[in-house]
Amino acid sequence: MSEFRIGDEHFELDGEPFRILSGALHYFRVHPDLWRDRIRKAKQMGLNTIETYVAWNAHAKRRGEFDLTGALDLGRFLDDVAAEGMHAIVRPGPYICAEWHNGGLPAWLFESGTVGVRRDEPQYLAAVEELFANLAPVLVPRQIDQGGPIILIQIENEYGAYGSDPVYLEKLVAMNRAIGLTVPFTTVDQPTPEMLVDGSLPTLHKTASFGSRSTERLATLRRFQPTGPLMCSEFWDGWFDDWGEHHHTTSTEQSAHDLDELLAAGASVNIYMFHGGTNAGFTNGANDKGVYKPIVTSYDYDAPLDERGDPTEKYWAFREVLAKYGSVPTDAPVVSEPAPAFEARLTASVPLLGALGPLGAFAPHDGVPTMDSLQQYDGFVLYRAEIDVQGEAVFEIDEVRDRAVVLLNGAPVGVLARDHHDRRLTLPADARGTLDLLVEDQGRVDYGERIGEPKGLIGTARLNGEPLLRWEALPLGLDDAAALDGVRALLAPLESTVVAGPAFVRGEFTLEAPTDLFVHTRDWGKGVLWVNGVNLGRYWSRGPQHTLYVPAPVVHAGVNEVLLLELHAASTGVRFVATPDLGHTEF
CATH class of the missing domain: 3.20.20.80 (Glycosidases)
Structure with a gap:
């Protein structure tokens, strides 16, 4: 002591x-x-x-x-x-x-x-x-x-x-x-x-x-x-x-x-x-x-x-x-060899809207609830309403935190993004059927007066200026291993070389031994990557980051799994590269 x-x-x-x-x-x-x-x-x-x-x-x-x-x-x-x-x-x-x-x-x-x-x-x-x-x-x-x-x-x-x-x-x-x-x-x-x-x-x-x-x-x-x-x-x-x-x-x-x-x-x-x-x-x-x-x-x-x-x-x-101010050991670390560079493929997929069962259940709400009121403190919530409009249709929300992919009858029609201060979106004329908003919490503010603010859709939703009050909301259970197993059971073979999101997409790759890897993400749109069930984080074509780090303890010798939730569109290729790409600098 x-x-x-x-x-x-x-x-x-x-x-x-x-x-x-x-x-x-x-x-x-x-x-x-x-x-x-x-x-x-x-x-x-x-x-x-x-x-x-x-x-x-x-x-x-x-x-x-x-x-x-x-x-x-x-x-x-x-x-x-x-x-x-x-x-x-x-x-x-x-x-x-x-x-x-x-x-x-x-x-x-x-x-x-x-x-x-x-x-x-x-x-x-x-x-x-x-x-x-x-x-x-x-x-x-x-x-x-x-x-x-x-x-x-x-x-x-x-x-x-x-x-x-x-x-x-x-x-x-x-x-x-x-x-x-x-x-x-x-x-x-x-x-x-x-x-x-x-x-x-x-x-x-x-x-x-x-x-x-x-x-x-x-x-x-x-x-x-x-x-x-x-x-x-x-x-x-x-x-x-x-x-x-x-x-x-x-x-x-x-x-x-x-x-x-x-x-x-x-x-x-x-x-x-x-x-x-x-x-x-x-x-x-x-x-x-x-x-x-x-x-x-x-x-x-x-x-x-x-x-x-x-x-x-x-x-x-x-x-x-x-070394000028203290004792430095004589031994020093060795720089790792470049990570293995190879390619694999995404071979199975299922549309997100076809895989909701394992991820949770819709509940009715009068108005749009925040993610926090649903006790969903990160990730995604799917908001759903039935609409029937003759002629032009404009959807409006007081605020989105932080990004909503908007779909009508399963087809993407646009994005509402907080960083663009988006509040309104034109829907197709004579819009009728199911309106879905897949809302992503992109990260809670960590500094200043906005710490603790709720996420999701904030305030009142309107259609052509009239309040849209009848909603259902489904928090996606993406941190639940059993839920992801349920999604895997719904995957079907993927024949195309591209993926239209929002969708889950799966592939495999084989290693001789565990090693650090870098997954190249430039050919994908925006989403989340799991390797062997471990959520390694978000990727986004916006950059600057265009690789995700896979620590050696996450993988194993033999067959390993890649699972994506792709929000927009992606190539079915999975590229592993030798070094990280964290993006361009200001110089």
Whole structure:
């Protein structure tokens, strides 16, 4: 057992000065069988600590449930950190941002319509207390003073950019202490006077988040944290991507220079990100500052360790810098061989509208319900109404969150997209029959005032200006393995070389042994990809991302399955390529 404390000048480990050299690695974005590999590579770069957020909504998809198994086994992750001789920083939120859907806050939290998040509000704090109670058996015995790796706990996350409620922060501190956390607590904010004041308390050690102008920003931090060690606990070495934009990269030379400048000033650091991983399934976040921008599936982040876990040019540059300030192991990671490049085919399909039985059941509604009111917190809902119009027909909805494929009698007639602020759509003249809207939650806003907003069709639907009140809604059970088995049973041989969506499409490929793969998606439209039943995330011809990463533990020797939900149109070819294609850059 050891003691870790914040001294007058330094972090101290067993009474000796200790510089934190940390890298961010989110367990919930990396396959658990790859955690040790990524942690070891952090150590090989010269780091001594691993930092992770805790994604509350990943663990608690429904209130009263808390999953700590498999990919969410935080205890196993922290044990892996310890087994590699590393320390740990844990940021349990409750809000994390992290470009993760809803900033980590569970969507069910907002069901009352009266909850006040990220402030001193009883409903919210009662739920947060449940979160910490569930985390206590994992975190408390893994603190450094109990023989574990955890040296720091962060309170909230960049709170000064959101609000100013010291009572709320004090109550979070009290909750964390009440469950038995004894290690030092910190806060993080961007180094502006207002944020540093609003985002912390006099009793909490302030740290900063930035990615450039290190000396200047540390000086600002020092004015508001006059004693103790300086720390940049989010040193931004890259950035995330949005669908429809370019792939973000940062200069390796400049990032290494800024890191060197930071460490030369005597500061500690947490590199955000060391390894980004993947927004698999429906976990990506979004931003909306007037235009809705969903985040892509890859969270590569242009980090030192790429999405596959390979060292990049930035890795070697950072390793060289870190060697000036600490011990770097003599062993170093080896870059992987290119992934296998080969082709397969999609050979069976079924229209989505012909496969609804296994996915759930329609229920009647007066007006259009939100996805949240149906307790469908991600993925898709199919809305259905019967219409009969003579002459011109215009469908209208107050707001769509986030994208609706509109079909009349099973035939696509258009799309309503939130990022285009679409509200109206012309239907064919003399429209009569079944009107379907397949609505996709493309990712919940993770930052700012729109956190927690409901998804689906919002407000009143109208046909030629008249309210359309009789609806049915069917939440698609795409996270249910049995439901997908039911879909597979409905598949029929596919003779064409193209697929007209919305449809499920299946194919197979054969491997001699498990290996990382990259699925090429340029020949497909928009949809979701499963490999061997694992939801690997969204693809979209809009880009910038045009490959999806398949971790080796997802596949096996022999025959493997590819399953798509294609919303528009796709080629039946399945191409696996040697390297990722994350899209064009701005240069």
